[in-house]
Amino acid sequence: MPLPPWLEQPLADLLRRQRGHAVLLAASPGVGLLDLGLAVAQSWLCEARAADMPACGACASCRLVQAHTHPDLLVLVPEALQEALGWLATEDGEAKASKAKPSREIKVEALRRAVEFAQQTSSRGRAKVVVIFPAERMNAISANTLLKTLEEPPGEARFVLCTEGVDALLPTIRSRCQMVALHPPEPGMARHWLEARGVREGQVLLAAAGGQPYAALALVEAGVDASQWAALPQRLARGEGQAVAGWPAPLLVQTLQKLCHDAMAIAVGGSPRYFPSASFEGLRGDISALSAWARELSRVARHEDHPWHAALLADALVAQAKRHLNSPQ
Numbered sequence: 001m002p003l004p005p006w007l008e009q010p011l012a013d014l015l016r017r018q019r020g021h022a023v024l025l026a027a028s029p030g031v032g033l034l035d036l037g038l039a040v041a042q043s044w045l046c047e048a049r050a051a052d053m054p055a056c057g058a059c060a061s062c063r064l065v066q067a068h069t070h071p072d073l074l075v076l077v078p079e080a081l082q083e084a085l086g087w088l089a090t091e092d093g094e095a096k097a098s099k100a101k102p103s104r105e106i107k108v109e110a111l112r113r114a115v116e117f118a119q120q121t122s123s124r125g126r127a128k129v130v131v132i133f134p135a136e137r138m139n140a141i142s143a144n145t146l147l148k149t150l151e152e153p154p155g156e157a158r159f160v161l162c163t164e165g166v167d168a169l170l171p172t173i174r175s176r177c178q179m180v181a182l183h184p185p186e187p188g189m190a191r192h193w194l195e196a197r198g199v200r201e202g203q204v205l206l207a208a209a210g211g212q213p214y215a216a217l218a219l220v221e222a223g224v225d226a227s228q229w230a231a232l233p234q235r236l237a238r239g240e241g242q243a244v245a246g247w248p249a250p251l252l253v254q255t256l257q258k259l260c261h262d263a264m265a266i267a268v269g270g271s272p273r274y275f276p277s278a279s280f281e282g283l284r285g286d287i288s289a290l291s292a293w294a295r296e297l298s299r300v301a302r303h304e305d306h307p308w309h310a311a312l313l314a315d316a317l318v319a320q321a322k323r324h325l326n327s328p329q
């Protein structure tokens with residue numbers, strides 16, 4: 001996927017201004033942080049670009065990065081995200097061999113591997129690049145393992161840390177990186193990008209995803225289209241479980257939280273943020289009942305890793321939605 005237009009300028013600025021061996025890219029989720037991190041890595045490794053310019057996209061090195069097989073690029077993502085992002089750990093069968101639930105953290109073993117990788121001589125003679133996403137998923141031990149290398153980096157090593165929660169990073173890590181903060185794209189640009197990917201009524205899905213274009217695309221990939229989204233409040237108010245049949249629990253809980261947020265906004269005379277206003281026609285929710293629902297949903301969200309029986313959870317959540325969207329004033 002080519003870099004989205006809102007990341008082109010940040011990439012160009014970063015390549016022009018970057019002086020150290022480590023950069024920290026910070027953004028809210030859904031903006032395309034990992035893609036920017038990879039574009040930075042690809043540019044550093046590119047063998048045909050003009051100085052300070054982005055990667056050419058065509059040289060042997062660029063093709064290796066695109067194929068996820070560049071010998072001088074290591075991408076660290078938590079086990080739980082590896083498959084979805086297409087960056088499987090190449091070594092150690094330990095994760096695959098064990099039956100344990102894939103970790104949501106970037107473990108210390110992975111950081112040790114990265115440090116060792118950074119110390120090796122570059123295979124293609126440009127650099128050794130380590131991309132870490134999301135960097136805030138390093139636990140304290142992992143972060144400290146990295147810290148020593150950031151303090152005294154081996155000659156050819158470069159690091160790109162990508163974070164969606166910059167405040168959760170150790171200050172000592174932050175202070176050793178050149179930080180670049182990314183802003184969410186302007187809505188028109190994001191909508192155009194979505195529509196160029198065949199998404200119809202991009203503005204509805206963009207609102208559904210809180211203005212985050214990658215999150216909107218993920219909704220489409222999960223099988224949700226704009227008209228389905230807009231119909232959800234009415235269908236859930238009627239208790240139609242079919243409307244969310246087969247949804248993964250985290251998506252369902254998140255969607256109900258958005259629905260509850262909007263219902264509360266309307267109950268106090270405000271405007272919805274995630275759903276079109278028309279989606280709430282005829283629905284009445286009482287603000288104190290809705291607040292209780294919001295609290296209940298955050299409780300469920302905190303336990304969404306819990307081995308719920310997905311269908312039972314969905315039934316219970318839909319029944320709850322029906323009750324609260326029809327609560328008497």
Ligand SMILES: [Zn+2]
Binds near residue numbers: 047057
């Ligand atoms: Zn190139």
